[in-house]
Each structure stands twice: as C-alpha cells, then as structure tokens.
Amino acid sequence: xxxxxxxxxxxxxxxxxxxxxxxxxxxxxxxxxxxSAPMGASMRDGAKLAIAEINAAGGISVxxxxxxxxxxxxxDEAKNDRGALIAQELASMNDLSGVIGSVNTGVVLxxxxxxxxxxxxxxxxxxxxxxxxxxxxxxxxxxxxxxxFAAHDGIQSEMVVEEAIKRNLTKVAIMYDSTNYGxxxxxxxxxxxxxxxxxxxxxASEKFNIGDKDMTAQLLKAKSxxxxxxxxxxxxxELAAFANGMAKxxxxxxxxxxxxxxxxxxxxxxxxxxxxxxxxxxxxxxxxTPKAKSFIESYHKTYSVPRIASPVSAAQxxxxxxxxxxxxxxxxxxxxxxxxxxxxxxxxxxEGVITTWKKPFSKxxxxxxxxxxxxxxxxxxxxxxxxxxxxxxNDSDRQRLIKNAIK
Amino acid sequence: xxxxxxxxxxxxxxxxGLVYALIAYGFQLTFSTSKSIxxxxxxxxxxxxxxxxxxxxxxxxxxLMVPGGLLFGVFLGLAVERAGVRLALEQKSExxxxxxIIIGLLGFSAAENIWGRDDRPFPTxxxxxxxxxxxxxxxxxxxxxxxxxxxLMGLIELFKRKTLLGKAFEAVxxxxxxxxxxxxxxxxxxxxxxxxxxxxAAMAGILVSPITTVGPTMASALILKAFxxxxxAGLDSGFGVVVIGIFLGALESLxxxxxxxxxxxxxxLILLILALAVRPxxxxxxxxxxxx
Amino acid sequence: xxxxxxxxxxxxxxxAVRSVSFTVQAGTVATLIGPNGAxxxxxxxxxxxxxxxxxxRILLEGQDISRWSVHRRxxxxxxxxxxxxxxxxxxxxxENLELGAYRRPRTEVxxxxxxxxxxxxxxxxxxxAAAGTLSGGEQQMLAIARGLMARPKLLLLDEPSLGLAxxxxxxxxxxxxxxxxxxxxxxxxxxxxxxxxxxxxxGYVIENGKIVIEGPAxxxxxxxxxxxxxxxxxx
Numbered sequence: 001x002x003x004x005x006x007x008x009x010x011x012x013x014x015x016x017x018x019x020x021x022x023x024x025x026x027x028x029x030x031x032x033x034x035x036s037a038p039m040g041a042s043m044r045d046g047a048k049l050a051i052a053e054i055n056a057a058g059g060i061s062v063x064x065x066x067x068x069x070x071x072x073x074x075x076d077e078a079k080n081d082r083g084a085l086i087a088q089e090l091a092s093m094n095d096l097s098g099v100i101g102s103v104n105t106g107v108v109l110x111x112x113x114x115x116x117x118x119x120x121x122x123x124x125x126x127x128x129x130x131x132x133x134x135x136x137x138x139x140x141x142x143x144x145x146x147x148x149f150a151a152h153d154g155i156q157s158e159m160v161v162e163e164a165i166k167r168n169l170t171k172v173a174i175m176y177d178s179t180n181y182g183x184x185x186x187x188x189x190x191x192x193x194x195x196x197x198x199x200x201x202x203x204a205s206e207k208f209n210i211g212d213k214d215m216t217a218q219l220l221k222a223k224s225x226x227x228x229x230x231x232x233x234x235x236x237x238e239l240a241a242f243a244n245g246m247a248k249x250x251x252x253x254x255x256x257x258x259x260x261x262x263x264x265x266x267x268x269x270x271x272x273x274x275x276x277x278x279x280x281x282x283x284x285x286x287x288x289t290p291k292a293k294s295f296i297e298s299y300h301k302t303y304s305v306p307r308i309a310s311p312v313s314a315a316q317x318x319x320x321x322x323x324x325x326x327x328x329x330x331x332x333x334x335x336x337x338x339x340x341x342x343x344x345x346x347x348x349x350x351e352g353v354i355t356t357w358k359k360p361f362s363k364x365x366x367x368x369x370x371x372x373x374x375x376x377x378x379x380x381x382x383x384x385x386x387x388x389x390x391x392x393x394n395d396s397d398r399q400r401l402i403k404n405a406i407k
Numbered sequence: 408x409x410x411x412x413x414x415x416x417x418x419x420x421x422x423x424g425l426v427y428a429l430i431a432y433g434f435q436l437t438f439s440t441s442k443s444i445x446x447x448x449x450x451x452x453x454x455x456x457x458x459x460x461x462x463x464x465x466x467x468x469x470x471l472m473v474p475g476g477l478l479f480g481v482f483l484g485l486a487v488e489r490a491g492v493r494l495a496l497e498q499k500s501e502x503x504x505x506x507x508i509i510i511g512l513l514g515f516s517a518a519e520n521i522w523g524r525d526d527r528p529f530p531t532x533x534x535x536x537x538x539x540x541x542x543x544x545x546x547x548x549x550x551x552x553x554x555x556x557x558x559l560m561g562l563i564e565l566f567k568r569k570t571l572l573g574k575a576f577e578a579v580x581x582x583x584x585x586x587x588x589x590x591x592x593x594x595x596x597x598x599x600x601x602x603x604x605x606x607x608a609a610m611a612g613i614l615v616s617p618i619t620t621v622g623p624t625m626a627s628a629l630i631l632k633a634f635x636x637x638x639x640a641g642l643d644s645g646f647g648v649v650v651i652g653i654f655l656g657a658l659e660s661l662x663x664x665x666x667x668x669x670x671x672x673x674x675x676l677i678l679l680i681l682a683l684a685v686r687p688x689x690x691x692x693x694x695x696x697x698x699x
Numbered sequence: 700x701x702x703x704x705x706x707x708x709x710x711x712x713x714x715a716v717r718s719v720s721f722t723v724q725a726g727t728v729a730t731l732i733g734p735n736g737a738x739x740x741x742x743x744x745x746x747x748x749x750x751x752x753x754x755x756r757i758l759l760e761g762q763d764i765s766r767w768s769v770h771r772r773x774x775x776x777x778x779x780x781x782x783x784x785x786x787x788x789x790x791x792x793x794e795n796l797e798l799g800a801y802r803r804p805r806t807e808v809x810x811x812x813x814x815x816x817x818x819x820x821x822x823x824x825x826x827x828a829a830a831g832t833l834s835g836g837e838q839q840m841l842a843i844a845r846g847l848m849a850r851p852k853l854l855l856l857d858e859p860s861l862g863l864a865x866x867x868x869x870x871x872x873x874x875x876x877x878x879x880x881x882x883x884x885x886x887x888x889x890x891x892x893x894x895x896x897x898x899x900x901x902g903y904v905i906e907n908g909k910i911v912i913e914g915p916a917x918x919x920x921x922x923x924x925x926x927x928x929x930x931x932x933x934x
Contacts, residue, residue, distance in 0.1 A: 220415060244618075
C-alpha cells in the first residue's frame, strides 16, 4: 500500500514535470485589490500584455526548444504580512524562474529576504522607496538576486528640486507624510537642495498624517512664509487634500512631488484642483512613438479601458518582462540563478516601451546599489496633471523622446 | 497677518467642528430616550455616504440623492436598534455596547467588500471655489456644511417641540415610566430615536464627503471627535454640542498650526479627560435630580 | 370591571406582593389601604404593567391583560396616576395634558382639554407655565387631569394625597368623590385610610404583600382592629 502510494506520488511528480517541461514559470506579485490596486493591477496587466505577445510569437527558444511563459499571480493586498507569506511560498518552489512586482516598499522589505536566501531572481517594479535596495548595500551582501526596475526616490527628488530651480523659484515649502516613505523623501529633497547649490530656501517644512483631510494649517504656514512652490512627498488621498486646500486658500504656487501624484486617487480626488501638478514619470500615456502607440492601443483594447490607471506601472511591468525574457534567452536556461547572471550582463539591447534598454544592470557591488538599479535620470521625464490625465510637463522631454525613437 | 491667520484657522476648524456637533447630536438623540448610544455611528456615516455615492453613480440627480441617502441612514439606524439595542435594553443589560461595536465592524467589512478600500471623490454641484469674507477664505461647500447642520438640527428640535410625536419623544427622554403611563410606547420612541440618529449620521456623511472623500475609514477620526464633543457638552444639550463642536474644531485647527499637525488630536482628548474628571455630566449637562 | 387573581409581584428574589386576589366593580371606588411598604403601590404598578408580574391573572372587562405592554393597557382604558405625580417638569401644563391624551383621537382632545380647564381652573391659569413650577397640590391636580385626558375606564390613583396640606387633601378627596359620582371606576391606594374608606364602597387591607382583611367600606370603618391600626390618629 505504502509503496504504491509513493509510486503514485512519484508518477505524479513526473507527470507535472513533464507537462511543465516547456514553460518558464514567472510570478507576478503586487496589490491587486485595495488602495494601491491601480498601480499593482496596471503593473500586472502591462506585464501580462508582454507575456501574451511573447507567447503568441512562439515563446523563447531555450536549448532548441520553444518555451512559453507560465504566469503565477499573487495578490499581496499591500500588506506586509501577506507579502512575506507569498515570498516564502514562491521561494520554496524549485522550478520558479523569477518574480516581477511589488508596489509597496514595506512589502518589499518584508518579503525579499526569502528570495535572496534561495537565490530567486526578482525584479522590483514599481516600488520606488530607496530602502528596497539600500537594505542590501548596507548589509554588504556579496551577491544579490534582487533587481529594481523603477525610478527610485533618489532620482525623483533630484528632479523635483531641479524643476523648482529651473522655474527660478527661491523659496519653497516641503510637505511630507509621517511614514518612512514621506520622511525619507523629505531627507532626499533636503540633500538634493544642498547638492544642487543651495539655491532654494526652505521656508516651511511641515508634516501630515495618513488620513488627514484638512491641510489648512500646513498650507497657511507655507503661504504666510512666502513659499513659491510646495514640494511634497506622500500618497494619493492626502496629496489630493493638499491640492484642494491650495485651491481654497487661492494658492497658485506649483505643487511638485513624487510619482504618487500621478495615482488615480490623487487625480480623481483633486479634480480640476490637480491641474498643473508636476511629478517624475517613466512613461506618459501619449502615443508619441510607434512603440508607445502600439502599447497604449493594445492595453486599451485588451483590458477595455479608455485610459491606463497607472501608465508608469503598466509600462514598467511591460518592459520588465521583456528584459527578463532577454535574460532567459541569453542564459539559454530556465534556471533562476543563470537568469540572474544574464541580467547582470545583458549583451543585446532590449527594445521597450519606455526606452531601448542597453545594459540596464551590472554585476552587484555592495558599495554601489546603482548596479542593480535600471533607471537613470535620462529615462525619467516630468509629468503634469491635465484634466484627469498625466501629460508631459516639459515639451523638451517630449521632443527628446521622439528624437531618441527615430535615432 | 497674524490675526488673519488665526481667523482663517479658526473659521476652517469651526466649520469642521459643526460636523462633529452633528454626529454628537446623533449620540444625544438615542441617549436621551434609551440611555444607550450606537458605538458604530461612524460606520453609519460611512455606509450612508457610500450608498449616496452609488446613487449618484446610477445617475440619480444630486438633489434626489439627498433624500435617498437620508432614508438609507434611517433604515440603518432602525436596523441597529432592532439587531443590537432592543434585546439588550429589554434585559436591562449593557450588551448594546458590544453589539453596536460588532455591528459597526460588520458594516466596515461590508463596505470594504462592496465598495473597496479606496478613497473616492464625491461629486457635488456646490462650488469649492473660495470666497473671501474679511480676508478669510471660505468655500461655498463649507458654507453648505454649516447650513446643512443647522437646518437638520433645527428641524429635529422643531419636531421635538411642536409635534405630538416629538413631545412624546421628549416625554420618554424626561421620564420613561411617566411617559409609558400616558400610553406612549417607549420601545417605539427608542426606535424613532435610532431612526433619527441614522438620519443625522447620513446627513453628516453627505455633507462631509465632498470635502473629505468617501472611504471605509472616512469617519473613524470624525467619530472620536464627535464622541469627545458629546461627552464634553453633556449628553442632553443640543445647543451645547454646537458650541463645543465649534470650539473644539477651532481649537484643533489652531493647535495644528502652532504646535504642528501631529498635535491635532490632542485638544479633543485633553478636553475629554478634563470633562470626565471635572464635569462628568458635561459642561451643558444637567445633574439628574428628580423632583418628587 | 377588574378581576385580579393570585397576583404575585417580585423584584428579583424579593416578593413584594404575594398571591393577592381582589375585584373592583364597575362604577365603584375600591381602596387598598395598609402601612408603608405593604405592597400597595407594587400592586398598582403591576396592574398598569410598570412593575414585574411574576404570576397571576389580571382581567379587565373579562380580558386577560397580564401580558400586555403598559401603553396597550392605557389604550384599553386602564390609566394610572402615579405616586409622586411624575408630571413632565420641563413641559408646559398644556403639553402635559395633551400627552395624557396621547392615545386618543385628536378630534376629541380639544373638547376634553376645555373640560379639564373648566374643572381645574388653575390649569387654565397656568396653561403655559412649565409643570415643574407648579406647587405640589397643583401638580396633583395636573396629574389627575392628565390621567383623565386618556378617558379611562378604570383609574388607578396612587397616594393622591401624599405630602399635601390638609386643605388640599380635602380637595383631592372631593375630586375623587366627584369622579365616582360621574360613574368612573376607581382603584385608590392610600395611607390616609379614613378618608379613603369614606369615598369607597369596598376596601382591602394589605400587609406584608398579602390581603389580610377585606369587606364593604362601611364595615371596615367600624372594624375595631382597623380603627386601632389605621384610623386611630385620624387626620
């Protein structure tokens, strides 16, 4: 009896390994429900769009075999504990080739250690918090299986400060939420102000809490101190409370901040008061290049939506899959460690919707986490809210991208 | 400039304070008839707001949505009374405390599952463009909150004083046994009070949503303040809740300006502690001595 | 009119009234007399439904009302004027009267109000005053008038003379007599046994929750035991 059972189990394992022989298992994780769902679901849908394209074209040739991608989806609900559980589950699968996803830096911090422990390759997108990568450089790990594919906060704060200086402003107010994300955003901005020559005077620095609806106090301080711009680090609903409060106080000063200003719960809740708000973006939902045009059109068609809830997340999810696929092809293997090595040294450029990626990553150096960060300043543009969508904030960015595409 | 800032902060805060007052008034309504309150009142505010938003999504015009949302609030209030309060009161137990909390939690999960966890905008035809009064910026939306609060409280007070049913309501509040001996059903009056408090909660939800957006947690902060206001003002003075509500709202706003927004919750809590220590019946509360 | 059998009233484990039985004939006044704490008020309160009835049967015009709610009994014509008056102090005299007629059709109320104000001129005079500002005697008038506004078939009067000056006590009993003469059925609870027996046709003496003596009022008035215990000092 026992023997037959073991035999059956063995047969079963054989059977699954046979049926799975021709697929590359890739997991997509993120919040698909709840407050961060616009980003999580857009990332997932962008990634699945790329996977569908690759599979429809016959898959990837690995060791003379055409292999298809097989997707495992996990909803972490933006909860750290869920994220940790999911990471444990995925890390224990021995035939998983890689993981793409995570929106919330807290979830990344809770889960990624399991991937690193088992050496599972993960591409973080679109979570932008600096800590996701600095945790590994601080720990000094010699080898890292985690990559990031998002414009991290360092780049974003650099651009926010740059934008204020470019507009010839001298006095700014800094507003930040009381979470890790907000506080480190403030520190990044202060550091950037110093770095860029102390051209900005911070006349007010005010904190707010998640759930605050009335920002009159903070705004009045900024207004009475003569701030010419409000630089802000926070998440959708509170950002909207600022935009609405500024309209009420008749503050016409620009609102500039991190990329959550492009979240639909900012754009919808702020309504027309959100117009003119500026934030760094890696992708603008405007068909300015043929590649962008086909991506936007097929996204709209596939998911029957008139606009992408979070274009940045969708485009990053899409490009992350193509970069991962390129690594599989170069490694000629489904083995997650070999894919990691290929990612650190991609020979061929990967044509994505954001840009054409040339060597996005390099061999991990614990002294420089930029080695596993794909985005540099030039891949990021300034976006602006305009009547319910995000458009280019500076026409020069737009022209540059069009020119790059022709080149 | 300084005095202008103070008045701007005080006015903004006071207008928010009126919402606290309205919710606190809902506590008073049920406490006066039954010596019980609905600890899930915040969920009533939130559920009514979501329901009203759904009506708008269905294409119901704004001014028709308002009575619809209010009716829904009444329905919720009655449901809470039936499911959570009546049996406990009949058995003269304090079970209503736990039951109303549980019903509130159920309402919260229901909202998360039906409408999701996002904060959503609540469209309104009332303009949010600022108007200036003596240098203080006020939006028509904020003014509509004040009008709504005063109108509803005024109507309910009028109902209590001018109609037979309202007087019966007052009779039960004043002396339950005496009222029963006049043929007034205390049970039905308690039902009525819960219906009215649901109405008040729905009104608070409809008024505040365009300013704060609608989400499952929209009322969690509001309800704490409202509770402070009710306790500080005393559980039997409608006039008191308005005064204390305005006072607390303005105080909070000034505190967050001068001490930082992290201290925003402090005045309400300190007032609550002071009130409980010094005047347990509330600043406007009457000591309950019955003349024999 | 009223037939009570084996009525027991208990507050938790404490039995205030134990298995009492009595009747009140239509158009007559019956009285319950007895010392303080004997269970007189508990009996009345159980009849009106305010006090918890443990067992027994209460028949009003042949109908068992022992499981009815308070307000339903009021609607059926069983109206109690409670001890201590319990007027609504914050409301006007007029509002108190109106609420007394809460279960009556509105069309009949105006005429009844007029009648009460004619019968009790003080209530007309103080119509808009808060009931709490009235004197004790005036409040008692108001309480009785409020009870009458419900058009009772059976009026339960609980200690109407309690705490009143002698002159006012006389007035109260005059009113009771008058009501009796108009054909109203009354069950009167009083410590003032002499006056109570004077206006009643039948009496019950209750001690320690039990009826110990009962009989026609004129017989009780001449009962030596009663004279000794209840009528001795007189008023």
